[in-house]
Amino acid sequence: MKTDIILCGVGGQGILSIATIIGEAAMKENLYIKQAEVHGMSQRGGDVQSNLRLSSEPIHSDLIPLGGADVIISMEPMEALRYLPFLKKDGWIITSSTPFINIPNYPDVEVIKSDLQKIGNVILLDIEQQAKDAGVPRSANVILLGAAQKALGIEYEKLEDAIRRVFGRKGDAVVDANIKALSIGKAAQK
Amino acid sequence: MKRLLLGDQAIAQGAIDAGLSGVYAYPGTPSTEITEYIQDSPQARERGIHSRWSANEKTAMEAALGMSFMGKRALVCMKHVGLNVCADPFVNSGMTGTNGGLVVLVADDPSMHSSQDEQDSRFYGKFAMVPTFEPSNQQEAYDMMSVAFDFSEKMGLPVLMRVTTRMAHSRAVVEIADTPKDQNALNYNAKASNWVLLPAFARKRNEIVTAQQPILEQIAVESPYNKYVDASNHQLGIIASGIAYNYLMECYPNGDCPYPVLKISQYPIPKKLIRRMTDDCETVLIAEEGQPFIEDQVRGVMPGNAVIKGRLTGELPRTGELNPDLLKAALGLPTDEAYKTCEDVAPRPPALCQGCGHRDVYTALNQVLLDYPNARVFGDIGCYTLGFLPPYKAIHSCVDMGASITMAKGASDAGQWPAIAMIGDSTFTHSGMTGLLDAANENANIVVIISDNLTTAMTGGQDSAGTNKFEAICRALGVSDEHLHVVNPIPKNMPEITAILKQEIEYEGLSVIIPRRECMQTLQRHLKQKKAK
Numbered sequence: 001m002k003t004d005i006i007l008c009g010v011g012g013q014g015i016l017s018i019a020t021i022i023g024e025a026a027m028k029e030n031l032y033i034k035q036a037e038v039h040g041m042s043q044r045g046g047d048v049q050s051n052l053r054l055s056s057e058p059i060h061s062d063l064i065p066l067g068g069a070d071v072i073i074s075m076e077p078m079e080a081l082r083y084l085p086f087l088k089k090d091g092w093i094i095t096s097s098t099p100f101i102n103i104p105n106y107p108d109v110e111v112i113k114s115d116l117q118k119i120g121n122v123i124l125l126d127i128e129q130q131a132k133d134a135g136v137p138r139s140a141n142v143i144l145l146g147a148a149q150k151a152l153g154i155e156y157e158k159l160e161d162a163i164r165r166v167f168g169r170k171g172d173a174v175v176d177a178n179i180k181a182l183s184i185g186k187a188a189q190k
Numbered sequence: 191m192k193r194l195l196l197g198d199q200a201i202a203q204g205a206i207d208a209g210l211s212g213v214y215a216y217p218g219t220p221s222t223e224i225t226e227y228i229q230d231s232p233q234a235r236e237r238g239i240h241s242r243w244s245a246n247e248k249t250a251m252e253a254a255l256g257m258s259f260m261g262k263r264a265l266v267c268m269k270h271v272g273l274n275v276c277a278d279p280f281v282n283s284g285m286t287g288t289n290g291g292l293v294v295l296v297a298d299d300p301s302m303h304s305s306q307d308e309q310d311s312r313f314y315g316k317f318a319m320v321p322t323f324e325p326s327n328q329q330e331a332y333d334m335m336s337v338a339f340d341f342s343e344k345m346g347l348p349v350l351m352r353v354t355t356r357m358a359h360s361r362a363v364v365e366i367a368d369t370p371k372d373q374n375a376l377n378y379n380a381k382a383s384n385w386v387l388l389p390a391f392a393r394k395r396n397e398i399v400t401a402q403q404p405i406l407e408q409i410a411v412e413s414p415y416n417k418y419v420d421a422s423n424h425q426l427g428i429i430a431s432g433i434a435y436n437y438l439m440e441c442y443p444n445g446d447c448p449y450p451v452l453k454i455s456q457y458p459i460p461k462k463l464i465r466r467m468t469d470d471c472e473t474v475l476i477a478e479e480g481q482p483f484i485e486d487q488v489r490g491v492m493p494g495n496a497v498i499k500g501r502l503t504g505e506l507p508r509t510g511e512l513n514p515d516l517l518k519a520a521l522g523l524p525t526d527e528a529y530k531t532c533e534d535v536a537p538r539p540p541a542l543c544q545g546c547g548h549r550d551v552y553t554a555l556n557q558v559l560l561d562y563p564n565a566r567v568f569g570d571i572g573c574y575t576l577g578f579l580p581p582y583k584a585i586h587s588c589v590d591m592g593a594s595i596t597m598a599k600g601a602s603d604a605g606q607w608p609a610i611a612m613i614g615d616s617t618f619t620h621s622g623m624t625g626l627l628d629a630a631n632e633n634a635n636i637v638v639i640i641s642d643n644l645t646t647a648m649t650g651g652q653d654s655a656g657t658n659k660f661e662a663i664c665r666a667l668g669v670s671d672e673h674l675h676v677v678n679p680i681p682k683n684m685p686e687i688t689a690i691l692k693q694e695i696e697y698e699g700l701s702v703i704i705p706r707r708e709c710m711q712t713l714q715r716h717l718k719q720k721k722a723k
Contacts, residue, residue, distance in 0.1 A: 011540065023194055027363065033194060035361035038303070039219055039650070044573065046540035051360075061440035062360035062433070065514040067526030081532040089528035102541065104580075107534045115534055 001031065001056045003153050004064045006083045008049040009075030010100045011038075018073060018145050019052050025154050025162035026054045036062040045102055047079055071151040073144055076100045077112050077124065084119075092121040092151040094144055098128050123147050125188055131181060139181035146185020156186060195364045197357040198223035200328040201295060203364070204335030206233055209371035211262035211290070212240030214250035216620060217649035218269030219304035220358035221297035225267055226652070233370060243646075245655040246591070246620040247272035251279040251294070258292040258348075259385065261377030263339050270298040270309050275591065275621065277314070283348045284318035285387055285395050289380040291339035292348040294320075297358045300480050300511035304648075306571070306588070308509065310480035315350040315457060319399050321406050322350040322457040323415070324432040328362040330415070330455065336371075345402065354479045356511065357433050407458045415455035418463050423448040426521075427471030427496070429464065431455065431484055433512075434477040440514040441523055459487055468496040475520060476500035479512055541576060547707035548574040550679035551641050552582040554687040555610070562695065565608045566601055570594035570622070572614035573648045574641055585612060592621025598636040599629045608695045611638045616646040619656035623663060626702070630668030633699045637691070640664075640702060641679075643709040651712040660704055669702045679705035 005022070007015040019035055026033050036051040051064045069087050074080035074095040087093065093116060099109050116122050125147055131140035142163070149156050163178045195203065202224045205213065215225040228234045228241040240257075244250035247268045257264035266276075273280060273296050280294060296314075299305040315322035323338055325331035331353065338349040383391050410416055428447070430438045431454040439445065452467050454460065467474055468488070474496045476485040485500040499505045505520040506512065515525060542549050551574075559565045569575055569585030570593060577584040587597060594611035602609040613622050618640050629636060640660060646652040656663060664674050673694060677687050687705065694701035708716075 010538065023361065027192070027194055033361065033363055035194075036356055037196070037359045037361070039223070039359050044540040044543060044576070044648075045538075047538040059362075060436040060438075061514045062356045062362075062436065063513050065440065065518070065526060067528045068514075078535055079538075082535045084529040084532050085527050087529055088526070091528075103536060103538055105536045107536055111534050115532055119529070 001054070001153060003054045003071070004069045005052040005054070005152065006049055006064065006069045006072045006086055007052060007074075008047070008072065008079045008083055010079065010102065011044055011046050011048045013075040013100070014141055015048065015050055015075055018141050019050050021142070021145060021159065021162045021166050022052060022054070022152065022154070024166050025158045028158065028162065031056060032059045034059045034062050047082060049083060070153075071148055073148050075141060075144070077109070077116060078107065081112065081115055087119070090121065092123070092148070093119055094123045094148040094151065095125070096127045096140070096144060097124040098126060121190075123188060123190060125185070130184055134180060134184055136177040136181050139178045142178045142181035143185040143188075146182040147188045149186055150189055191368060192363050192365055194361050195328060195332075196223055196359060196361050197328045197331050197353060198297070198359070199227045200332040200364045201335060201351070201353070202227035202231070203366055204332040205265045205293070205339075206231060206237070206239065207367045207370045208291075208336040208339045209263050209373045210239055210265055211373045212254065212257050213265045213267060214240070214244050214254045215267040216244055216246050216250055216272060217646050217652045218272050218297075219649055220299055220355045221267045221269050221272075221295065222649045222652070223358070224295060237370065237373065243653055243655065247276040248279060251276035251283070254292060255279060255283050255286070258288045258290045259380045260290065261379060262290040262374045263292075264290065265293050265295060267295045268297070269305065270296055270311050271305060271307065271590065272296070273311055273314055280314065281318040282387060284320045285392060285399060286385045287346040287395070287399070288342055288348050289377065290374050291342035293335065293338045293342060293351055294348055295351045295353070298352060298354045298480055300354055303355055306590070308480070310483055311350065311352045312457060312480070312483045315352070316483075319403060320348055320350045321345065322352055324352045324455050324457070325357065326432050326435045326453070326455055328357065328360070328364050331357065332364050332366060334415070345406070347399070347402070352432070354433055354511070403458065407461065410456045410458055411460040411462045413456040413460070415453075416460045416463060417453045418450070418466065419453075420450045421448055424450065424471045425473065427452070427467040427474045429454060429467065429474060429476045429484060429488070431478045434479050434517070437512050437514045437517045438477055441518050441521055454484060459484055464488055471496055473497040473499060475505060477506060477512060477517060477520070539579060541579070542573060543710045545710045546573070547643055547679040547705060547709075548577065548641055550681060550684070550687075551612075551639060551705045552577045552584045554679070554684055554691060555612075555639070556582060556584055557684070558688050558691040558695070561692075562608050565610060565695075566606055567610045567612055568594040568597040568601065570611070570613040570617050572617050574612060574614055577612070590621075591617050592625055595622050595625035595629060595636070595638055598638070599625065599632075599634045602634050602636050607635060609636045610695075611636060613638065613640055614647070615640060615642040615644065615656055615660065616654040618660070619654065619663075623667065626664065626669070627667045629700050635698050636700060637694050638700070638702045640704045642704050642706040644706070645709045645712045647709045647711060651709060651715065664702050669700060673697060673699065673701040674704075675702070676704045676706055679707050
């Protein structure tokens with residue numbers, strides 16, 4: 001088993017909590033893990049990404065080579081496109097459809113969406129709205145995770161278990177909200 | 191037991207498990223998480239390990255040296271440019287040697303993700319004659335801490351441990367010890383003749399330390415961290431150090447590199463192993479993260495038959511960090527790139543947070559400076575450096591910690607008016623106070639803005655050494671009460687702030703204005719903590 005994942009978004013959107021859940025599930029499976037993060041200045045509203053690599057064999061590089069990522073999980077549609085050269089030909093993009101506009105020259109959102117649709121394997125989700133509608137507004141990022149489950153190659157139940165362990169300290173309500181969000185994402189899979 | 195740890199955290203846990211007594215550091219990306227981990231570690235707390243932040247890297251280095259003097263194990267951590275700040279005690283610790291183990295951990299930032307240059311700390315190790323370790327992965331970083339402390343005590347020398355951003359800020363599963371080793375007891379073995387660097391004694395130490403160098407090199411040849419793996423195809427040999435070794439192996443997923451590989455993770459460079467490669471192989475490719483440190487030495491001292499290729503010949507880029515694709519290209523392997531760069535993606539540079547007090551300071555400053563088109567604003571290191579970017583475009587320089595005040599003074603000495611310094615609270619206590627003393631002694635005609643957000647913000651909100659002491663510090667250094675102002679930078683106070691700025695620009699002499707409002711990031715964290723209670 002070997003899965004290379006790029007998690008991306010804008011500094012402050014919380015991509016690392018998705019990474020934490022995946023990492024927890026992978027640890028439990030005794031997989032090798034490498035997860036390169038961005039800390040420091042770029043966290044202040046700039047583009048951020050994390051390279052997350054899972055494998056049953058030892059992993060050498062902390063960075064994913066070009067054309068090597070099985071899946072890009074993005075909290076922001078334009079950010080998903082930023083890492084396109086890293087995606088495998090048959091790789092998946094799972095992204096929020098809500099643009100985060102904090103720059104004056106943000107491109108036309110329709111252009112971004114059409115660029116995304118040109119990639120065969122794309123799941124575009126309005127996670128903010130879906131999370132709100134389901135009464136779990138703070139778990140939007142976990143909807144993305146649910147939608148990426150097949151692409152990640154991790155069994156659904158194992159992600160559920162990981163959520164229980166990661167959020168257990170915060171009480172049942174938080175755990176339940178995140179499991180609900182995960183199931184919404186799962187249902188949106190193609 | 192197994193833990194998922196950042197490289198920085200693996201280093202911290204490795205130090206705790208090696209019997210650490212104290213960590214000393216000033217925050218700096220990508221080294222900050224080492225000290226934070228020790229601060230948060232219940233194990234470290236139980237064991238009474240010192241972990242409070244130091245005012246700067248020099249005070250940190252000297253305190254660590256003092257702990258080593260007393261026989262205990264000390265760790266000092268910094269980013270690469272921090273080593274410049276503590277270069278004096280670092281280089282001279284190579285002369286005094288150590289008593290308790292001393293590890294100087296420096297995290298370099300090639301490609302300058304959060305830095306103003308990409309200097310390679312291994313050069314410091316070489317000219318200070320300090321043995322240097324460079325782990326290539328998180329497990330090795332963990333294991334090396336124990337080895338480095340033992341080595342430091344055995345050789346009586348500090349050890350420089352050099353890591354780079356991708357190792358520091360990448361997580362991996364690390365196997366750690368169940369229980370830490372005991373700390374050293376206080377001892378009085380440090381000999382004054384080693385530690386008093388009077389010329390007559392320093393000369394003797396210099397001979398001893400210099401004489402240790404061939405021994406260090408022989409140890410490097412035999413080190414398990416410097417590994418020569420032979421292979422059948424001798425058309426090429428590859429030397430890879432630190433994290434570059436991982437990128438190399440990434441190019442051969444099944445571990446079937448057809449060429450001999452020399453992995454280097456301990457310095458001085460193992461010349462004997464390098465000679466073997468230059469004798470055996472027609473061409474040698476050198477892959478190292480950072481500057482061509484090994485490559486320069488191999489070219490200089492190994493006039494073997496082999497052709498040397500690397501950063502100096504263009505097979506690898508001369509600057510910037512490496513990655514698996516650059517190694518692939520250097521090895522003539524094809525790329526797997528399937529999609530081209532999307533032309534519609536716009537750059538998204540970092541920006542000051544919404545609601546940040548620095549924003550209000552720049553708004554006020556820009557408004558006032560409309561009347562002074564020749565004004566020059568000397569910036570400094572921190573979030574507020576982002577004031578250079580639109581929409582503020584408010585600063586004209588950013589060089590090193592504390593340079594705002596001293597450069598403003600120099601500009602004023604040259605005849606510039608108005609000359610304004612913009613510095614943060616933590617940067618001020620790190621390296622701004624001495625410059626302010628110079629300015630006060632000459633009553634320099636400058637305005638110093640100490641934008642106080644009550645924290646070391648850019649590195650994630652660590653304690654700031656001078657919190658609640660700034661007015662007292664300024665007064666003590668000679669700033670007059672009349673020209674020392676504290677303001678609250680919120681939009682409502684704009685008329686007051688701009689009036690003060692204008693008045694102090696017009697005053698012919700030294701003024702200090704302290705806009706004070708808590709950082710938005712730490713404010714939100716504090717509100718959350720309050721709510722949780």
